[in-house]
Each structure stands twice: as C-alpha cells, then as structure tokens.
Amino acid sequence: MATKKKRIILCTGNNGRAVLIGDVAKEPKAGEPVTLTRARMVLYWDAQCGGLLGLAANGPKGGTRITASVSKTVATKWQEWCSVSATSAKEIDSWPAC
Secondary structure, eight states, rough: OOOOOOOEEEEEEESSSSEEEESSSSSTTTOOOOOEEEEEEEEOOGGGHHHHHHHHHOOOOTEEEOOOOOEEEESSSEEEEEOHHHHHHHHHOOOOOO
16 A cells, blocks of 8 residues: 655755755654655745745745755755645645746
8 A cells, every 4th residue: 555645844954944845755753864755945935925834834926936846855954844735735736946
C-alpha cells in the first residue's frame, strides 16, 4: 500500500530564511533531516498572501515568486514547518515557476 504524502512548508537554513514547499512521507521531527519530494522554493510571497501561514492556508497571490520543482531535496537544518491546506496545494501546483 502506498504511503500518503503530506504537503508542508519548511523554513530551512541556519536562520530559517529559506522557505521550501514539498511533500513528506511523515511529519518532521526536531533535529532530524527532512526529505521533501516535488520541492519548490518560495523566493517571495506577496502581502496579499497574508504572511507565511496565509500562504500555507490560501495559496500564493499577487506577485508571489516560486521556483520550478525538483524531484527531491534533503534539509538538514530547519527551524519550523507548517501544514499546507488542500486549497493551497492546488494553487501552488498550478502557480507558474519564476
């Protein structure tokens, strides 16, 4: 049986300033590396998103810039993660890469 993937936003790097969106097989645990599949980087989110959590809840808006996806990346240093709603996931999937 296939494992259901969960879409998350992951704030990575020493200061958590690199923002990645991708799928994980299980929820991240503090201190452990996180493997994201179908990963995209958020370069900028427009104020219309309502901040990082607004992006996670409602999806990208306005001048938001998100890169193309890669099949897999591993983040070893991360600060925070949050779930992405089904609505936001659909919007992110259709958002054009910058």
